[in-house]
Structures are given as structure tokens and as C-alpha cells.
Amino acid sequence: xxxxxxxxxxxxVDLTAGTINYRPINEEDAKKYIGGRGLGVKYVLDNxxxxxxxxxxxxxxxxxxxxxxxxxxxSGRLCVVTKSPLTGTVTDSHMGGWTAARxxxxxxDNIILAGKSDKPVYLFIEDGxxxxxxxxxxxxxGTRETVKTMQARxxxxxxxxxxxxxxxxxxxxxxxxxxxxxxxxxxxxxxxVAGYKKLKAVVxxxxxxxxxxxxxxxxxxxxxxxxxxxxILDGGLTAPNKGGLSVYGTxxxxxxxxxxxxxxxxxSQFTHWDQAEKHSGEYVNQHLLVKNNxxxxxxxxxxxxxxxxxxxxxxxxxSIEFESAWSLGSNCLLSDAEAISFxxxxxxxxxxxxxxxxHCFSVTMxxxxxxxxxxxxxWGDADSMIDLTKKIAYREGxxxxxxxxxxxxxxxxxxxxxxxxxxxxxxxxxxxxxxQGIGLGYATSNRxxxxxxxxTVASEIAGIPEPTDRLKPExxxxxxKIFQDMLAFSDSMNICKFSSFSENAEHYAEQYSAMTGVPxxxxxxxKAGERIYNLERYYNNLAGFxxxxxxxxxxxxxxxxxxxxxxxxxxxxxxxLDEYYQVRGWKSGKVxxxxxxxxxxxxxxxxxx
Numbered sequence: 001x002x003x004x005x006x007x008x009x010x011x012x013v014d015l016t017a018g019t020i021n022y023r024p025i026n027e028e029d030a031k032k033y034i035g036g037r038g039l040g041v042k043y044v045l046d047n048x049x050x051x052x053x054x055x056x057x058x059x060x061x062x063x064x065x066x067x068x069x070x071x072x073x074x075s076g077r078l079c080v081v082t083k084s085p086l087t088g089t090v091t092d093s094h095m096g097g098w099t100a101a102r103x104x105x106x107x108x109d110n111i112i113l114a115g116k117s118d119k120p121v122y123l124f125i126e127d128g129x130x131x132x133x134x135x136x137x138x139x140x141x142g143t144r145e146t147v148k149t150m151q152a153r154x155x156x157x158x159x160x161x162x163x164x165x166x167x168x169x170x171x172x173x174x175x176x177x178x179x180x181x182x183x184x185x186x187x188x189x190x191x192x193v194a195g196y197k198k199l200k201a202v203v204x205x206x207x208x209x210x211x212x213x214x215x216x217x218x219x220x221x222x223x224x225x226x227x228x229x230x231x232i233l234d235g236g237l238t239a240p241n242k243g244g245l246s247v248y249g250t251x252x253x254x255x256x257x258x259x260x261x262x263x264x265x266x267x268s269q270f271t272h273w274d275q276a277e278k279h280s281g282e283y284v285n286q287h288l289l290v291k292n293n294x295x296x297x298x299x300x301x302x303x304x305x306x307x308x309x310x311x312x313x314x315x316x317x318x319s320i321e322f323e324s325a326w327s328l329g330s331n332c333l334l335s336d337a338e339a340i341s342f343x344x345x346x347x348x349x350x351x352x353x354x355x356x357x358x359h360c361f362s363v364t365m366x367x368x369x370x371x372x373x374x375x376x377x378x379w380g381d382a383d384s385m386i387d388l389t390k391k392i393a394y395r396e397g398x399x400x401x402x403x404x405x406x407x408x409x410x411x412x413x414x415x416x417x418x419x420x421x422x423x424x425x426x427x428x429x430x431x432x433x434x435x436q437g438i439g440l441g442y443a444t445s446n447r448x449x450x451x452x453x454x455x456t457v458a459s460e461i462a463g464i465p466e467p468t469d470r471l472k473p474e475x476x477x478x479x480x481k482i483f484q485d486m487l488a489f490s491d492s493m494n495i496c497k498f499s500s501f502s503e504n505a506e507h508y509a510e511q512y513s514a515m516t517g518v519p520x521x522x523x524x525x526x527k528a529g530e531r532i533y534n535l536e537r538y539y540n541n542l543a544g545f546x547x548x549x550x551x552x553x554x555x556x557x558x559x560x561x562x563x564x565x566x567x568x569x570x571x572x573x574x575x576x577l578d579e580y581y582q583v584r585g586w587k588s589g590k591v592x593x594x595x596x597x598x599x600x601x602x603x604x605x606x607x608x609x
Contacts, residue, residue, distance in 0.1 A: 272564025327358025
């Protein structure tokens, strides 16, 4: 392989046979799909969209990108790519911290796991070699005990552990990987796939010294990295110790989004809550903050470590992020930041997606309030929420129903309209009635409802790169496509999405070109992102998501008006979706053969290339 940045080594694990092989990366695939998310989706598509998520045939891909573990700012990300047991779509879930960098420093780019072990195992990686080791004594343990056991065995220095908890072992459909710094690969149930396969953890021992990826063009790389760092340092949100992300973490958004009337409250029955400030970034900073941590090569430090020093919610955890605070907070009418901290701690211990868990609570609360179920759960009842969290992680009683996800639970109760979900995945913390573009983003996201596929909030709320009217539906199709394509590229280069608040496609192109030695322009960046997004859509089409109604929002958003400073608004999907399909060149939600050939996904004979 002639590309800089890559170690050109993938670990291929057959868990059924207990064997490990190594292979180089196909250079042409790496050029077309960049790495990380894009290359992982290519592997999952090559494996076949017809496989069942919880089956030996499904593969689990742990992927880095060409700048991972390098001097590039915010290059400490990895992604886990598979077919989601929650949605049935292709999914990729990203993790920060130091795990990705250490995987690259260990001489490995990617890990591809297939099959199913007959006993619990973990994968140990050091010096470019991988080995399956017995994890029987770890099975049934939480993530913290697993991490501590590995640290005692291999030493804390230069060690990363990404592990599943009891939720993953019990194949809870929204189970998450957690690493030693409470960083999560949160969405889509990737840890349920690991649990089914009896994979407890991936343990990586690797020092940075001498192992950092080297750029193909050193002089150009220094200049490109210098420009990128300057953009981050000068950024309004990303500036270290000054910008909102650095000072308050992602929870800087709670008061902002609540003020505009776009904070989904009481299972999205309202879009403003006068108690939301009590779990905001400002409140946490004043009352609970103990430390601002950071990931590899990141000057921003958005990870807010908090501590509840005494009482029944005593804990220390990273962190009260915006999505978690909202989902477990306003979404459930719980304003107690200490209780929310404890719930997040439990999610990290069991390995659960905080967004999906909060929706489990809110749909249960609304269903009980309306007399649809007899299982009692009252709005804002933190102690009952904590008790139910454990039952979900262990699939005990009523918790076993919710372990399938809120969409399936509400369908079972005969009230699917209570689930604020798209393709089976619940919405994040932005109400689509008060921010029109993000609603279109939820509907057309390739991994189910998600703000991170195309973060139009940057433009609609923060004015980045330029402001657009948050309540105006016209033009949102084109805006969303730009965000989706650029973020598909950054996810594949595996650089933190928050870089996009300060960097642009030209910054990405210059860093990628200098690292790999493959010349790329800003237009090429957008084209590669478009190719990756269409590849995902093609997978979903082949997996059965081939109808326009698959790209739609719950009726609560399109028929019930918002409150607060968005009072009276509904999501205008009728206008936005048609425009989006036209901009994408799709027909009723399906990628056309013409588009697939244009993007070189298939050849003239309609074969994947």
C-alpha cells in the first residue's frame, strides 16, 4: 500500500473457529471510501445486507481512519460498523478517548469480527499482533470491573479497554461499548452484536512513542495541521477555555435549545421546559464540575467530569453531556442534575445508550399516564428510573420488553405513535418543529433518527458556516445534503465532528492529502462524502428500506404544534422531503442506478466496485 497514515494491517477474527488472520487494506477501496465509517460500510455491504443482525454471519467492524492517532487535532476517534439489531439498517457508532489512537499505535488499522464464540472471549492486541483470550471470569461483570481487571493484568500505562457491560451480554438492542474513560460507541446496539458473539472486550497495549502515523508529505502536513489548529483555536465554540464547548461541554446547548423552543419535553409533548436550566451546562459547571478531560490530540476538552460527593446519587462520572442530560432529564421531566449524573453512571456501567434509555422511560411514563399499561412509572421519578435501568440491562420482567427498544415496546402496547423514532431509533435532543432542517435529517438518516448524520443545527442555531432561518423549510434539502456529505467524510477520516464547527472541506482536504499523499480538493471531499452516504442508502434499500414512508417523522411532529418560542410550528416534511430527494437525485427514497454509477459504487453491469 502506498498511502500514508495507514498501517496497512487489518485483524480478521473468526470467532466460531477461534482463528485470527491478517490482511492488507485494498488501496482502491481506501481511496474511494477514505477509511473509518466509509470503508466499514463497504465491508458490511460486501458481507451482505440480508444477514440477521444477531447471527454469526453479521460482521462487527472496528475502524480507524488515515489520520487516527496522528498529530492532527481531534484525531482520536474510532467507529464500530455493523448491521444494527435496533434498526435493521447499517449503523456506525463512534468512540472518543484514546482507544482509537492506541489501536493505530499498536500497528493495526481495523478489526473485523465474524462468527460466534462458544465461550466468552476478549481480543488482546500488542505489537501488531492479536490474540483471543478467555473472558469467562469477566462475563456478567460491569464495564468498570472489566476495565480494572485488565488494568491490573496489563498495567494502566499505555492501555485502552473497550468493553461491553451486562446490557451487551444480554443483547439489549441499544447496548453500547464503553472504554476506560467513559467514552461510548453509543447508538445502534453495536454492543449487542458483540454480546451475541460472546466478545467481551478489545484490549490494546501500545505506547505512542515511535508508533504515531507518519504523513506522506511532511512539509505540507505541518502547514495543513497548523491551519486546522488555528481554525479550532479561533473558533467561537471550539476555542480552548473560552468557547462554549470547552467551558461547558456539549451541555452548553441545553439553555440555548430550550430558549428557542426546540427542546423535546415530556416525550416531545412540549418543546420548552422551565426546569431545564437545572441540568444545563451552566448549572453543572457551577455545582458539579470537577475536571475538564480531553481525547487524543484535542485542544478543546469538551468532556466534563462531574462528581456528586454524597447522598444516594453519589458518583463520579464523565459526563453530563447534552444528549444524556436531555433524554434522562427534560424528556422525562427530571430536573435533578445529581440524579441524572447517577443514571448516566449506570448507563456507563451496564453499557447502555443514554438517548434510547431515556426514551424507554418517557414512553413508559406516557403510556402509564394514559392507562395503556399497568407498569407504573411517574414523570420525574428518578429512583424508579434507576431501578428500571437495571431491569432493562438484565432483561428482567418488564425491562425485557423495553430492552427491545421503545419503538418495539410501544408497538407491542398497541401505541406505536408514542415512540419518537425513525426506523426504530429514537430522536436526539432537538425538536424538529423548532429546527426544521434537523427533522429532515432525522427522517433521512441512514442509521435511524440521528443529529450527527447532518448537523444542520450548526447553521440553523449557531450560524455556522452561515445562518439560515430555523423555521423555514425551503432550502433545507440542499443544506442537509451539504452537512451529510461533509460529515460522512470527516467520520471516514475519523476526525471529531466538532472540528466542523471551525474547519471546512478545504481543511479536511489539505490534511488528508498531506497525510496520505493522495491529492484531494474541497470538491473531492464533498464527492467522497456523497459516495459514502449513497453507499449507506444503497445498503438500506437492499435491506428493505426502500419506501418513501421509511423517511418520515412521527405524527406528533407533523401534526401537534410546538410550544415556547416555536409555538404553533409543525415539521414541514411535505416540503423538505421532495426537495431533498431532488437534490440527492433519488426516486422516492431509493438510490437510482444512474447515481450509483455516477459515484462509481457500481459498474455498468450493476456490480459493486
